[in-house]
Amino acid sequence: MAEDVGSAPGSRKRKQRELTPLQRALALLVRREHSRKELARKLAERGIESEAASAAIGRLTGDGWQSDARFAEMLVRTRVANNQGPVRIRAELGSHGLDRDAIEAAMAAFEGDWRQVAQDLACRRFGPDFVTDLVRRRKAADFLYRRGFDGETVRFVLHGGGPED
Numbered sequence: 001m002a003e004d005v006g007s008a009p010g011s012r013k014r015k016q017r018e019l020t021p022l023q024r025a026l027a028l029l030v031r032r033e034h035s036r037k038e039l040a041r042k043l044a045e046r047g048i049e050s051e052a053a054s055a056a057i058g059r060l061t062g063d064g065w066q067s068d069a070r071f072a073e074m075l076v077r078t079r080v081a082n083n084q085g086p087v088r089i090r091a092e093l094g095s096h097g098l099d100r101d102a103i104e105a106a107m108a109a110f111e112g113d114w115r116q117v118a119q120d121l122a123c124r125r126f127g128p129d130f131v132t133d134l135v136r137r138r139k140a141a142d143f144l145y146r147r148g149f150d151g152e153t154v155r156f157v158l159h160g161g162g163p164e165d
Contacts, residue, residue, distance in 0.1 A: 021048045021056040026065060033071040036061065037097030072098055072106030083121045086114055088148020118149045118157045131158060 019027070021043060028034055028042055036057055043053040060066040072093055079089045086107060093103045122130060122140045130136040137158055144154045 021052040022059060024048060025053070025056045025060055029060065029065050033074045034066065035068050035071045035096040035098060036066065038071075039066060068098055068102055069105060071096070072102050073109050076106045076110050080110060080112065080117065083117070083147060085118065085144070085148030085150070085153070087150055091148075114149065115153050115156050118144055118147075118153050121147065122157050 024046060025039055025043060028039060034042070039057050039060075040050070040053050043056070044050065048056075057066060075093060075096070076089055079092065090103055090107065093106060098106075122144060125143060126136045126140045130140050141154050141158055144157060145151075149157075
């Protein structure tokens with residue numbers, strides 16, 4: 001009895017079976033949520049034709065496996081947990097091919113207070129008394145703008161979380 005050279009004793013070679021576009025799309029979705037646009041791009045990268053990818057995505061959407069609304073809400077939650085502000089989150093949602101209504105619905109689903117998120121972030125990063133030091137205050141403002149907080153929120157934080165002037 002001859003054995004294959006280089007194979008371990010007792011091991012069997014598996015037959016590689018080509019996955020259908022639907023199976024590939026589902027395999028991506030079971031790992032995490034994806035937008036329709038993102039899923040189509042990833043399938044195209046794997047050599048799936050656009051018509052087959054569209055059909056697979058349409059079926060998964062119809063069956064409830066893929067949802068742009070669910071993806072958007074997940075993205076908002078994870079980005080807030082990573083201390084990103086609403087301006088940056090909206091831009092990222094737009095880059096995933098979501099329309100204005102889906103973006104607004106996802107942002108409205110966030111139940112927190114953007115001012116409080118920004119205040120907590122600035123205090124953790126620059127210390128609770130950063131508003132009294134002009135250099136740290138400027139750095140905090142730049143940091144919050146880069147994180148995606150709007151001007152009104154940044155002014156609120158720089159005024160110590162009190163009433164605005």
